[in-house]
Amino acid sequence: MEKGDYALASYRNLKPGEYITFGTYPQSVDGKELAITWRVLQNSGSQLLVLSEYILDCKRYHGKRADLTWRDCMDISWQDCDLREWLNHEFYNTAFNASEKQLIKTTLCTDNGKGCPDTEDKVFLLSVAEINDVSETRGKDWRRALGTDYAKAKKPDGCSLYVYDKTNKDNYVIIDGKEAGCSWWWLRTQGNKPSRAFFVGTGCSARSYGNNSIDGYGIRPALYLDLSEME
Template sequence: MEDIKIDSSLSFGGYHWRVLDIRNNTALIITENIIEQRAYHDAYKDITWADCALRKYLNGEFYDNFNATDQSRIMPVINKNPDNPWYGSKGGTDTQDSVFLLSIEEVVCKYFGDSSSKLYNRGKNQKYWFERKDENNSKRIARLEANKGGIIWWWWLRSPGRVNVKAVYIHGDGNIGIQGNNILKGNISDGKCTGGVRPALWLKL
């Protein structure tokens, strides 16, 4: 694992990952692509990251697919889950996660450029605060790996949307849908749940 640097890529557990941060000989990594499509939760009800079906899946079935050697390198972390910064919907309790989704704050302020001024200075009538003009949008665009054409698609964050039957997501053009998509059906106009999943984890180097 030599020469691992922030923004470099690596292979681990059968996936390609992007390095977002390095601390104390561990690296925060996220899959380069959207690896699958899933609902945020398996019922249409108020929910937070702590209790949602997608968290259970990532820390259960998805984690269990790694072999014992790889599992020994995945470092559990305590994640903060802030309330939605525009609407005040509850982020829920802190969670201990081996595998997780990124939060709004991590995506907007830390790991894909710093657009925090737009996050904390909401304009009037904004649904997506970037309105296609933010210089960091292109850094958040992801492709659907399962599709042979690698089409650009939207992907979930763990943060709550405008209400707790929605979760925040990254739009296909890199905008952030802070109002959120339906936790069960995703983008309802698609006719089925199509929410993209980009797992993140801390890896021992």
């Protein structure tokens, strides 16, 4: 699917749990760009909240050096972390063309952590409050996530997506009759210490103790699409 080749008129009728394709991003080991599949989380009639169905990449919440370990985590807020900068610059410019960018709203992000300032973002990670709100009506199964081959590949910054490979069957999904291990993915809310962030585990639970220099957690970008721009 080429960028911009989507049925805009049909977006207004989408229901939570349905899917759209929008933008492109590398998804294979060799970096081939493919259409991004997004899960609709909310449709207010004027805007869509969507979340990437797959984990698209693997990044630290904060820190870029390849030699960083979990012990190198530092106090940081969502406002100042490297992952927020990456989402709103490198990812945003890689994934979307000019026409698509016109449809992406600037979102006021709250629930960034105790004492952490609100932010305005084009692309963001979900917060703890947002995943809990969605789960009240949609359950928790949507939280289980698989990574693309690109997300699993080792990157120059040392990051590569952790894929569950132990014995707990709740941490797998069945794809084409075969078990596939799920992966962890970041939330934007600061964790139980200023050097930590919340993440979603392989069993769907939100955890507060992700050291922000960990190199094995994935990214499921989220954004709001402005339906008024689709007239």
